Structures are given as C-alpha cells and as structure tokens.
Amino acid sequence: MEINSFEDFNLNRQLLNAVADLGYGQPTPIQQQAIPPVLAGQDVLGIAQTGTGKTAAYLLPLLMKIKYAQGVLPRAIILAPTRELVMQIDAAIAELGKYTDVRHLAIYGGIGPKTQIEALQKGVDILVSTPGRFTDLYLKGVIGVKQLNTMVLDEADKMMDMGFMPQIRKILEVIPVKRQNLLFSATFPPKVEELSYEFLEFPTRVEVTPQASTAEMVSQKLYEVPNFRTKINLLAHLLADENATNRVIVFTRSKESADNIYKFLARKVVADDRIRVLHANKGQNTRINSMEAFKEGNIRVLVTTDVTARGIDVNEVSHVINFDVPLIYEDYVHRIGRTGRANRTGEAVTFMTMAEEYHVAKIEKIIRMEIPREPIPEGIEITETPFDERQDMLREIDNQRRKEDPTFKGAFHEKKHQPAPRGKATAGGKSARRPKSSTPARPGKPKAGPARNRRK
Template sequence: MAKPFEEFKLNRQILNAIADAGFTEATPIQEKAIGPVLSGQDLFGIAETGTGKTAAFVLPILMQLKYAQGNNPRALILSPTRELAMQIAEQVKLFSTYTDLRSLVIFGGLGPKTQKEQISKGIDILIATPGRFLDLYLTGDINTQSIKFLVLDEADKMMDMGFIGSIHRVLEIVPRKRQNLLFSATMGALVQKIAGDFLKNPVVIETSEQATPAANVTQTLYYVPNFKTKLNLLQHLLKDDEAFSRLIIFCKTKNVADNIFNFMQRKYGAKNVRVIHANKGQNTRINSINSFKEGNVRVLVATDVASRGIDVSDVSHVINFDVPIIIEDYVHRIGRTGRAFAKGDAITFANEAEKYYIRKIEKLIRQFIPVAEIPEGVFMEETAYEERQQIAKEVDLQKRKDDPDFQGAFHEKKNAATIEKREREKAKAKAGKEIRSFKKGKRFDKKK
C-alpha cells in the first residue's frame, strides 16, 4: 500500500503545497528516496521516467533548506536539457509555494544578462544545464561556496550528450562537504563511472528493472517500408480523433521533424501542430510546449532533445516515426505517455534498416514489442531509389559493425558472381575433359 505524504517528516508548508497539487500518496521512488535524503545520505536512484522522481529529491531538499538564507545558491540541480530544467523548476516552485525559498532556472539559448541579474538578487536553489552553469561560474556570477546539495538528474542522458567532462569540472568547483543525489533511468558504463566519482557510500534504490518501460504503456510495432508509407500510416491512425487526442511524434533528425510538421500542418491546420528541435529558438520551444500542455495543440513533433523535458499528464500516444539510434532514448520517448499511472500507448514505425535497433531495444527492455499488421486502408508507397539506396547502405554498416569481415552487399553480389563464374568454368572444364577422354577412347577402339 502506498505511503501517504503526511507520514513523512515534512513541514506543514510543504504538505499544504503537496495537497494543493492534488497528491496524497507517494510513488515507489518517492517512498524509497525521501527518507534517506532527509537523513543526509548520498543516493543513487534508478527509476523509469514518469514515476515522480523529481519530487523524490525536491521535497526533502526543500525540507532541509527550510527558508531563504544569504545570496548564494545552497542547492544545485543539473539537468541535461533546457526542457527538463524548466520542468524541474516548475516542480520546485509548486512545492515551495508556502515558503520564502528562492529558485531560478538557467540554460543556454537565451542571453545571459537577465539570468545574471536574477542571480545577483539572491537564490537558494539553482536549476541549470551544465554548459550555462559553467559559463556563469567562469564569469564570476555564480558563487558555489554555499552549495550543500548537488543533484544530477537524468545522468544517463548527460553521458549520452557528452557532459562527462563538464560534470567533472563542476565537481572540482563545489564544496567537498555536500550531499549528492544522482538519478538515472538506465545504468550504462559511463553512469556507473560518474556515480563512482560523485557519490560516497550511497543508498541505491531501484523502483523497477533497469530500462523497463512503464507497465501501463501499451507498445505496438509496425514494420513500414519507407517514409511515404509511414506518413500514410500516421494519417490513417489519426483519423481516430477520440483515441489520438494528444500525441507526440518523435523523429531522429530536425529535417524529418520539419517535413512531418509541414505535412501535419497541411492536413490538420497550423493551430493544431507544433514542432520543437535544436534549431528552434528557446522562446518558440517554450511556447510550443506550453501550448501543448494547456491542450491548445493536439500534435507535438519533436526530436530527442525534448524526450525528457515534456511532463504532460494526459498524452494519449507517443509515435516513434523513426526508431532512435541511441536505444535508451526509446524508454524515455515512450515514457512521455502513461505518466502518473495513467494508461498510454506507444507506437513505433520501423523500416528494414531500423529492425537492427528494434532487436537491440527489445534486448535492453527485456521484452518483445508486439508487431501489428499495417491496416488495409493504408496505401503502400513504392520506395524511392535514393531511400532504397540509403536503407541498403545502413544495413551494410550495421552488418559491418557486427562482423568486421563483412564487405558489403556489393561485394557479396560480386563474390557470388565470381563463385558462380568459377563453378561454370569448372563444370565446363570437367565436361571438356570428359569429351576428350571419350574421343580418346573411341580412337583406341578403332586401332584395335
């Protein structure tokens, strides 16, 4: 049975904020983490996305900071993406409503002037992306001497994005005497390395098997031959307005995201679709996410830059238009639906080259993704020459990765042709030898 928040050692201000937010019972990660964090222990939390882990570290930190004090930050929360940083900042503000604690979120993509001014007014909790934090530290705008809490959220994504060097630099400039909290959905080699450098005798908590998608998310896989047929299938599925009420479509590249966005705009109108990726300005991205959260937009098209920064409780579907190459991102993408124990659906489209990553994803999540037949009403387009070549090239690269001796489809065909030619020549030579032998035998008979 879930533990009510009233049973934790939290003050009345925080409990009132929790009640106002509509929460009464702790999720498993919250139940396991809040106690150790309140007691001052380092913690390594492994939890799937959408399980409430932000509150698992925010609530006990707020409890220990209690009230505003001094000008320098006392808690530093590092996040891999701007979107996730903003999401954490929202939770901090939500749960600190009845306290005078001051929080600020900083990230790149915006000019630093306003952020510097806000820091100079005094803050207790700083939420930041590693790059912007180090930039403002190096310009002397952030004083780290008072930091008592250091949190690394989504550590696996930080490692994927190449932040390991930045994290080590941060560890060099914060006080040694501090409490460290690290959260990750998956446990790769780099996450284990940073955990070893970062944590001191941590309490390790795991609320589910590593890289296991939420049980309340229904997964479906369609094998689709090409881009145009993927668009046709997408259009067919979206005919069900009631079921597909609010969805996120994930793509591998900015170019594909823009193409889908333009297609969706033509079909469903500009007001119903937004797109976010690294080339979009920060204000545009914030406005798009807010419109999606408020229910003004039905479809959000995104690259993986946003897969961990969208916290919307009623996303009906996630559609993986492309299969992610970083296979751990599959778990984070589909975790955008089925949040807070609600039901959700995750649908993946895979072409011939993407089957390779599907097999790896299934191995990672230790389960098979059910395959569905493409509905009869979907028109199957012929694969264009360029796309066919690209898919063949990718399949060759995958085979080379798994087998260094593999020389490619062209070489396979060439080798097969060579072998066939040699066999023909051997057969021809053998036949010639038999004919000569036969003729020689005939001559011998005549002499007799």
Template sequence: MGNEELGFRKFKLNKQLYNACDDQGYTTPTPIQDKAIPLVLAGHDLFGIAQTGTGKTAAYLLPLLFKAKYAQGNDPRVLILVPTRELSIQVGKEVEKLGKYTGLRHAVVYGGIGPKTQIEEVEKGIDILIGTPGRVMDIYSRGKLKTKQIKYMVLDEADRIMDMGFMPQIRQMLEIIPRKRQNLLFSATMPDIVVRLSEEFLEFPTRVEITPQATTAEMVDQYVYNVPNFRTKLNLLEYLLNEDDELSRIIVFVKKKDHANGIFKYLERKVEGEIKVIHANKGQNARINSIEAFKEGNVRILVATDVAARGLDVSMVSHVINFDVPVMYEDYVHRVGRTGRANNEGIALTFCNQAEKYHLKKIEKLIKKDIPELDLPLDIEIAETPKDEAKEMAMEIDIQKRKEDPTFQGAFHEKKKNKDKVDKKRRLKNKASIDKQRASGKVSAYIGSGKKKK
C-alpha cells in the same frame, strides 16, 4: 493511524511542505518517493534508478526543501543540474509549487538565450540553483556565481547529461564546490558511463531502483509497424491520425530536424487539429510556448526531435509515435515514457523500415521485451521505394552487418562472391561436358581449351 494513512506526513517534514503537497493533490507517495525521501533526509548519497513520470522530482525536492528550511544569505546551497532547458524550466516550476510557503528563493539558468537576465536573478540572492551544466559553468566563469555554500548537489537524468557530452563541465563543477556535501544522482537507465560517473560523484551511495533499469512504463502498450519506406510511413501516419479518434494528444518523434519540419508541414495540410513542431533550431520562446500549448490541450499533435524526449511532463498524452526507430536505444525508453504517466494508460507505436530492424532488435534486448507487430491497414497506399532511399538502406544494412561480423565485406562483395561461385560452377560443368565430348571425338580438341585454332 498507520504509515499508509499518514501519506507524506509520515516523513516528518514541516507544515509548509505538507500544505504545498495538499495544494498539489499529493496524498500517497509514489514508490520512488517512499524509498528516496527517508534516505535523503538521513543524509545518504543516493543513486536512484527511476523512469520519468514516477515522481522522482518531488522525491528529491521535498527533503531538500526541508533541509534548506528558509531563505538565508545570497549564495545557493542547493545545486540541481539537468540536461535540457525544458527540464530546467519544469524543475523550476516544481520548486515554485512545493516551496511556495517556505520563502526559499531559486533561479533557473539554461542556454539558448543571453545570460544577462539569468545572472541578474542569481545576483539577487538565491537558495536553490537549477540549470544545465554548460550555462551554470558559463555564469561561474564570469565571476557571477559563488559555490562555497553548496551543501546539496543533484544530477537529474544523468544518462541524458552524459549522452549530451556534459562530463567535462560536471568534472569542473566537482572541483569548484565544497567536498563536504550530499550528492543525489537520478537516471532512467544505467549505461556504463553513468555507473562510472556515480563512482566519481557519489560516496558510499544507497541505491534505489524502482523498476528494472531500461524498462518501459508498465501502463504503456507498445507495438511496431514494419513499413517499407519514408513515403509509406507518411501515409500510415496520416491514416492513423485521421481514422483513429483515440489519438487525442500525440507526440510524433523523429530523428532529424529537417524531417520534423517536413512532417509538420505535411500534417498541417492533411490532418485535423492544431499541430506544433519543436527541435533544436526552434527559438527558446517558441519551444516553450509550443510545449505549454500542448500541455494545456490546445495542441493535438506535437512533432519533436529527441530534444523533447526528456523533461516533457504531460499527464494526458494518449499516444507516442516513433516515426523513426531511435539509434540511441535509451532514447526509446524516454520517448515511450512521455505517455502512460500519472497512472494513465498510453500507447506507443513505432514505424520500422528494413534498415531499422537491427536497432529495433537492440531496443527489445535493452527493454527485455518483444514488441508485437501490427499489420499495416489495408486502406493505406504502399509507396514504391525510391532508388536513393533503397540504396541508403542497403548501405546502412551493410554497416550493421560489419558491426556484427568484421569479416563481412558488403552486399556488393557478397553478390560478386556468389556470382563467382556460380561462374566457377558453370565453367567446371562446361569443362566436364566438353572433356566428355572431346573424349568421344565429337568436338574439336581446341574447343574449351583456351587455345586459339591455327
């Protein structure tokens, strides 16, 4: 029997893990699993570049569950750090599924709720700790977490961890855990800050890159609508959700919490199907319940800020709609990665106004791909842009132009400069005409001279 036919059994794990894989319907390893699992088993530090939806969680969990073997002692031996509460919960569920026959104990810790219950879970005795850097350090600082037994450390979604400003906590963590350990770092993109982190965190790492960094999923078709203003974006969103039956399970991404709330209320009045909204001001339980209802198919539309762009693993999302163009360009990759998962096809639509075209160009450069433009449907109402919104966009375009050209002084100065040029040209023309007429004796010598006639 060849390696391909052996599936996960070619990795020489154990019966408990094979049974868990069978339960989950895992038959053939994904590319990241195929490359990463043997390297982790061999003890290498690993730098994995892989998008969400590629199976990277199992790529590090399976070998680490094998290495941890069985429950022992009270203190964690595996530490997995992730950027968000949602991803903490998701990884915790994966540990439950894949480790169900091993007897290994785990706890999941994250902010947004009081630490008391989480501390109690840690103090019961655990083998694996999953959490956000801030909450892990909080529990450690209270004297409730011992780190001397940690032999394996994972940073998952390292780019997002860096985006969220967790570098100080990561550095603190590196000082309190044993130097002799195996380190695994996974990231969907590879900005300079992640490269610098890898140099501090990893020792002689093996790099595994499944797709070129900062690419968007191959199974996702991406398009952009050029839309003049916020109101027309709302009209377009309403039209698409009501007219296109293929938009069956949709995430609508927006930049601001107040916009998320407003769009949610608008869609509740205008569109068929259950709708939920999640953002940082929503309570932890409300967010978890909304995500679970969306996963189960009880919610058609999820309106979300980028708090949900990572760690939201729903296999049947038909469409992602970027109501706004993200200004953190890697976030576009992660938003689009919410669809086209598990070999399903997906569609990502982006609404782009005049001021957002600058950011769209930067995204196209990042993903090394031009996003084709769709014409606005003839049936939608093109609203007039309010003065305040037009002014705000003009100011934003000025800022963008200054970034590209530090000598640019702004639209007002450009208009003034152009007006001055026109005025100067007009004055010169008038002067030439007057001089000509003065020479012919047709006009007074005082006209056009700037002198007052006595």
C-alpha cells in the same frame, strides 16, 4: 515502517500543505524509498523512469533542508541536461515551495545571460541549471559556490549521452567537497555507473523498477513498413481519427525529417493551428510556447526530435509515435514514457523499416520484451521503395553487420556483378578477357589510389 501518506515523512507543515494543494495522495514507490535517506543526509543513487514522481522525491527533502531564504549564494545546485527539464524542475520547486520563502532560479542557454546574472546577484537558495550555462556563468565570476552543500544530477544517463561528462567533472572540481550528492537516472548504463563512483560516497541505491523497463500503463505496438513514404501514409491514417488520437507526440530522428512531417500533416491531416514542430533549431520562446500550448491541450500533435523525450510532464498524452526508431536505445523508454503517466493508459506506436530492425532488436533486449507486431491496416497505400532509399538502407544493414562481425565483407557490395576470371568460360561460352583500352596507357603514371579522408 510502512509509509502510506506524506504525513509519515519528517516534513514541515509548509511542505505538507503544498503537497495537499497539488492533490498528491499516497507517495509513489520512488518517493517512499528515496525521501527518508535524502532527509537523513545520505548520498542517494535513484534509478527510476520519468513519470514516477522522482522530482518530488528529491525536491521535498531538499526544500526541508533549505527551509528558508538565507544569504546570497546558492546552497543547492540541480543539474539537468536540457533547458526544458531545467524549467520543469524550477516550476516544481515553485509549486512545492509555495509556502516558503526559498529563492530559486533556472538558468540555461539559448537566451542572453543578463537577466539570469541580475537574478543571481539578488540572492538564490536553489539553482537549477544546464551544465553548459552553469560553467559559462561560473567562469564569468557571477556564481559563488562556497555555500553549496547539496548537488543533484537529474537524468544522468541523458547527460552522458549528450557529452556533458567533461563539464560535470569540471563542476565537481570547483564546488565544495563536503556536500550531499543525489544522482537520478532512468537507466544505469556503464557511463552512469562510472559517474556514480566519482560522484557519490557510500550511496543508498533506490531502484523502483527494473532497469530500462517500460511503463506498465503503456501498450506498445510495432508496424513493419518498407519506406519513408509508407510511414507518412500510415501516420496520416493513425491521426485521421481525432477522438482516438487526441494528444500525440511524433518522434523523429532528425530536424529535417521533423520539418517535412510537420509540413505534410499541417497541409493534409491536422489543422495548422493544432500542430507544432519542435527541435533544437527552434528559438527558445517558440519552444516554450509550443510546450505550454501542448500541455494546455491547444495543440493536438507535436512533432519533435529527442530534445523533448525526457522530463516533459504532460499527463494526458494519448499516443507516442516513433516515426523513426531511436539510435540511443534507452531513448525508446523515455519517448514512450511521455504517455501512460499519472495512472493513465497510453499507446506507443513504432514504425520500423528493414534497416531499423537491427535497432529494434537491441531495444527489445534492453526492455526485455518483444514489441508486438501489428499488420498494416487495410487501405494504407504501401508505396514502392525508391532506388536511392533502398540502396541507403542496404548500406546501413551492411554497416550493422560489420559492427557485429568486423570480418564481414559486405553483402551490399557482393550484389555487384564481378568480372569473370581470366581464361574461364562465361555463360556465353567465350573466354573472358580484359577489354583493350582505346586510350594507350601513359608510361610512368601511377594508378589512382583510393580517396583518403573522404566523408562517408
């Protein structure tokens, strides 16, 4: 049966009215393929990028199944890796379930649990949570699980990257065995495949795009840059045209880098009230307020780590700039998926140093395409790489080569001048001899060995 509208699904009028209010037209491919088996009670494995409508693909049939408020204990649990994604899912439940009396609650860390515990005690039908907060409150005895009959894991690949596998296994041990399971992931690496075998029973697999494909509406480009300072200069140049780059997310690898970039841009390029920095060290209220301001268009530039790479639904992001290449390669897909959403075009720009070329090659293998290279625009100051920064990059390249070839000895170390062998003629024509020490050796004292257990 061909599905051309939400009316073709077996959904009640309350849900169809909410869908109409949201202006949804034709169901997206993931919704067309996932909603019928979920409605039929089957376990589903869904592989789809963020921005494809996958949240509604599992929420609409879940709300159809829950239908109305009942009892005190939750009947469905949705686990997501970050508090931002938990809040977004909870907001989507509020929108899609606006004509029902279904009770839903988002619980996450970063704030005290008192308010969340009080809300649980009043009664909840759908619980949305991070694995850590669910485990904490379950161990406190405030989450009853006897009525749970549906479990959803959203962004499963990110949960594996963040090390949630042990907590998820513990949760699976305590909730009822008889339940419907739904697992959604943007990519399907081995860890997620392993989890799917443990979690799903004879699942229907729904894959609407090739694994780890990049959004079709996103144009990609890459600049080869020599160092951090040149990256800063190029970033300032790209952000100088406010009309062209009207809503931008700049992704960095570390919190320190994010803070430094933010300070530079706020001082030199972007008005202080039009830029925010977001990372794990920021308080919960700051993170919420920054994201809301960005969604509303009050903030033009958001500098962030990968804490916001997934699940943040902002439709009009014009540019994503990868100031640093991500080390978790699938995160490239999720970063650039912040733009080109809801049938809008977007642009993803990546800066690459010589030490990041290795990681870009791995990303290109995953996305099955070469990211187009662009020449650095004229007028950009290309600074000389400081000695320490260059040495760090050479060491990193050595480590990369060693990872590919364990027998590799290290080109970085080969660059050092080795003493000529004893008795061989040197460039000056003299025989190379070991210089005599001015301090006589102390008999019986062992030679110093290599330092052990020293952090690299």
